[in-house]
Amino acid sequence: MKAVYEKTTAFNDLVTGYCPGCGHGIVxxxxxxxxxxxxxxxxxxxxxxxxxxxxxxxxxxxxxxSVPHGRPGAAASGMKKCDPNKIVYTYQGDGxxxxxxxxxxxxxxxxxxNITSIIVNNTVYAMTGGQMAPTTLAGQVTTTSPKGRDVNAxxxxxxxxxxxxxxxxxRYVARVSLHDTAHIRKAKQAIKQAFENQINGVGYxxxxxxxxxxxxxxxxxxxxxxxxAREVIRxxxxxxxxxx
Amino acid sequence: MGDFKFIKGxxxxxxxxxxxxxxxxxxxxxxxxxxIGEYMANHxxxxxxxxxxxESEIAAVNMMFGGAATGARVMTGTSGVGYSLMSxxxxxxxxxxxxxxxxxxxxxxxxxxxxxxxxxxxxxVTKASGHGGHIIPVYxxxxxxxxxxxxxxxxxxxxRFRTPVVVLYDGYTGQVMExxxxxxxxxxxxxxxxxxxxxxxxxxxxxxSGYAGGIGQHSFELYAKYDDMKEKLQRFEEYQTEDAxxxxxxxxxxxRICKSVVDKARDEGLKVGLIRPIxxxxxxxxxxxxxxxxxxKFLTIEMSYGQMCHDVALAVGENDNTHFFRDKCxxxxxxxxxxxxxxxxxxxxx
Numbered sequence: 001m002k003a004v005y006e007k008t009t010a011f012n013d014l015v016t017g018y019c020p021g022c023g024h025g026i027v028x029x030x031x032x033x034x035x036x037x038x039x040x041x042x043x044x045x046x047x048x049x050x051x052x053x054x055x056x057x058x059x060x061x062x063x064x065x066s067v068p069h070g071r072p073g074a075a076a077s078g079m080k081k082c083d084p085n086k087i088v089y090t091y092q093g094d095g096x097x098x099x100x101x102x103x104x105x106x107x108x109x110x111x112x113x114n115i116t117s118i119i120v121n122n123t124v125y126a127m128t129g130g131q132m133a134p135t136t137l138a139g140q141v142t143t144t145s146p147k148g149r150d151v152n153a154x155x156x157x158x159x160x161x162x163x164x165x166x167x168x169x170x171r172y173v174a175r176v177s178l179h180d181t182a183h184i185r186k187a188k189q190a191i192k193q194a195f196e197n198q199i200n201g202v203g204y205x206x207x208x209x210x211x212x213x214x215x216x217x218x219x220x221x222x223x224x225x226x227x228x229a230r231e232v233i234r235x236x237x238x239x240x241x242x243x244x
Numbered sequence: 245m246g247d248f249k250f251i252k253g254x255x256x257x258x259x260x261x262x263x264x265x266x267x268x269x270x271x272x273x274x275x276x277x278x279x280i281g282e283y284m285a286n287h288x289x290x291x292x293x294x295x296x297x298x299e300s301e302i303a304a305v306n307m308m309f310g311g312a313a314t315g316a317r318v319m320t321g322t323s324g325v326g327y328s329l330m331s332x333x334x335x336x337x338x339x340x341x342x343x344x345x346x347x348x349x350x351x352x353x354x355x356x357x358x359x360x361x362x363x364x365x366x367x368x369v370t371k372a373s374g375h376g377g378h379i380i381p382v383y384x385x386x387x388x389x390x391x392x393x394x395x396x397x398x399x400x401x402x403x404r405f406r407t408p409v410v411v412l413y414d415g416y417t418g419q420v421m422e423x424x425x426x427x428x429x430x431x432x433x434x435x436x437x438x439x440x441x442x443x444x445x446x447x448x449x450x451x452x453s454g455y456a457g458g459i460g461q462h463s464f465e466l467y468a469k470y471d472d473m474k475e476k477l478q479r480f481e482e483y484q485t486e487d488a489x490x491x492x493x494x495x496x497x498x499x500r501i502c503k504s505v506v507d508k509a510r511d512e513g514l515k516v517g518l519i520r521p522i523x524x525x526x527x528x529x530x531x532x533x534x535x536x537x538x539x540x541k542f543l544t545i546e547m548s549y550g551q552m553c554h555d556v557a558l559a560v561g562e563n564d565n566t567h568f569f570r571d572k573c574x575x576x577x578x579x580x581x582x583x584x585x586x587x588x589x590x591x592x593x594x
Binding site for chain 1: 267268270294296298299300302303304306307308309310311313314316318332333336340440442443444445447448449450451452453454456457
């Protein structure tokens, strides 16, 4: 019998600890599949920022560095410079990358460092309880925008991939989504492309993944997927902004 | 025979690091430390090391963290303003037990302050390198030769205790040119069991300071390390202390000046000695323990409002015998002024 679907070797036997319906498990599993398919388990390093995914080192089997909030981009650059053999990727939320770590996230692309940046955008600060993020949609209610995000006072949602794509140093920039199976498969392709680029020395790649957060959105997992399809994609269009 | 050079203190720090085996240097420009980065940009490639100028001190120290996590021997150079920004990551590195060397060349005064010689960052580096209550070793060189010796040695200390290590000196010591001898050979590098090194087939490793499930055990392991550092890293120089009635205490360039003051005072018949802390963290309390309950007076000299004087008072037991001489910020203390204060203290004695 031929196995058509197996557990990735990137995970051990522990449960992830994510809320039911969370997107992190899907993204980290896809990264694990890429690791297996590309044969880079001895070289792969995840650099984790601070957010819901910070404790994910527990259930992953490969090398992991956990760094301060927002700083994975800088740590990845330093690591890649010291050991170019590593396949280094940053794993961050939208607040980690787009707010506190804006500078450290953008500068690897300015320099054109050969690293991979995976950003999970769920439009809120989830780990701290659902505060407004740079990506929160106009009018979206959060604990710190109780009347809905007022874009006149707090600005429009931040589009990090579009910004990074405009920099000469970036090579591949895409936004993908997890809201249905077809899009999950596309997301996997984009993530794999981002890792292949690094392996082949192409240069800086960023993939932003639109991801559901049932606990903070106060929605059922299936309704979260519908919200992404109907509302979130309208603000954050999917696509490849740069590179193949 | 080693190799002699006539060189600026800051450049001596960089050259010593290269010779010690530094493999990565990450940097953001800040006066009066910038020569360290400039020297590294020109010379680190000699030994195959990588140099990177970051977009900020925050990025520089996190680049250093990323490099250090692979087991590479890494360093940064900065000044107090930059050290403030780096403190977040220094705390993470202390928690994750990752070795690195940070050279901090002090500026004068809070905020933007100024560039004259000062020692206002004593508390910052010995007590407040970020949140969480960690302790990291701090060397306090008093001249260019000691900058060379301590930078070289600090890589070994960082790896031995798995911790960031600071080499702290003032802008004057960093800018003055002196003749130095460079030690031969690199710091020995031993294999480790924690880093994200290139070892195909080994199990995945995690370098982290996060202990969301409970930090108790990790804290006790760190405390045991701090005890070990207190036991092994209390370093100081004693000069003419055997029969001294008054003992001067000064670190860095102030210690160097005080040594000359001791000679002058002895010429006048004043029985004066010197204790010069060579490492200011952990504080060399054992240098002072034997004076508890004696009539020996202590005069601490600092180029600040007074920071180390509190550690001296704690070590010797604060009483009428502990004194502090606050030099005006922004200039080296004059020997004549210290001598006057010593004569005064002698007068109070008799």
